[in-house]
Amino acid sequence: MKHKALYTREEMLVINVKTLKERTVTVEEIAEVAFRQQSKWSKTISMKDCIDSVEKILSLRDTFHLLQLGAEIDRLTDEKAFKGPIQDILQIDLGMFGIDELFGLELAGMYGTIGKTNFGDIDVNKPLVVDRLNEDGKHSGGMCHTFMDDIVGAVAAAASTRVAQITNENEALKDPTVEELKLDLDV
DSSP states (O other): OOOOOOOOHHHHHHHHHHHHHHTTOOHHHHHHHHHHHHTTTOTTOOHHHHHHHHHHHHTSHHHHHHHHHHHHHHHHHHTTOOOTHHHHHHHHTOTTTOHHHHHHHHHHGGGHHHHHHHHHHHHHHOOTHHHHHHHHHHSTTSOOOTTHHHHHHHHHHHHHHHHHHHHHHHHHHHSHHHHHHHHHHHO
């Protein structure tokens, strides 16, 4: 049997959505976090914009790798497959562990400093699905979400940032001086 290591963006999106569902998360829940964060700054943002951005981010190769690895670590923790102290550290989502936040920072960082700042806000305030994942993992018998809560928060932060960038670009294009600049550049 031939092993496959490279996937198209569409395949990565489908696999990521399936993995999220297995870890009890939907695209819409992630989009709701992005919408809540970004709608404070602009009334023109829609849930559709946020869903589109979440799906775009879930189709990226770096996101695919981080999400798949994080979900697998959480799954293996559920199965108590780790030995020694790391099993307990992962199971209780020890605050001083920090590797899970590195996954989140790396993912959100694809959208620059603002992406990281947005992730920090989500990581501290734990809105909606992020809070649910965080709390579920802390109860005995619940699924481990040590990595998933940070990955989901980071996808939401990146989507929030992407929506803001698109909104700002659209606003800039409405500026009459943009046309003047285009004319000057044509010369």
